Amino acid sequence: MQLRRSKQRDLITEILKSTCSHPTAEWIYEQAREKDPTISLGTVYRNLKLLCDIGEAMALETADKKIHYDGCVKNHRHFICNNCGAVYDLEPTSVEQPSELLQKGFTVTRESCVYYGTCGECLSK
Ligand SMILES: [Zn+2]
Ligand SMILES: [Zn+2]
Structure with missing residues (x-):
């Protein structure tokens, strides 16, 4: 049981690490089922x-109000299109330490920044 779970x-x-499309749990479930028909959606969730708890994945909420998962755990920012819901990665950066927080003696270890707008593909339609 233990072994099968970790498998x-x-x-x-x-599956999550092989894509940069920031998939939903349902999408991952569809992919996983092709390789392991016994897997359930509950197991995927x-x-x-x-994986999020142990820092191997990140969860983000997009315009469609669904949770999208990200297998890239390097600190990076996102752009989410308000029109089509596509999620784009920005280049990984070091975590910004805002001077306002440094002055208070705080240390920032993780940052989550999402830009919202309209993507190029939607603009050119
Ligand atoms: Zn778009
Ligand atoms: Zn990302």
């Missing part, structure tokens, strides 16, 4: 949450 987690991790 399914490996599969979910592999549980493992995605676990």
Whole structure:
């Protein structure tokens, strides 16, 4: 049981890391089912949450109000199109330490920044 669970987690991790499309749990489930028909959506949800808890994945909410998962855990910013909901990655950067927080003696270890707007493809339509 223990072993099978971690095998399914490996599969979910592999699928998540192989795409930059910031998929939803449902999308990952569809992919996972092709390789392991016994996997359930609940298992996918549980493992995605676990991966977020241990810092192997990130969750972000987009304009469609669904949770999208990101297998890239380097500090990077996102752009989300308000029109089509596409999520774009910006180049990984170091975590910004705003002077306002430094002055208070705080240390920032993670930053989550999302830009919202209209993507090039939607603008050119
Ligand atoms: Zn768009
Ligand atoms: Zn990302």
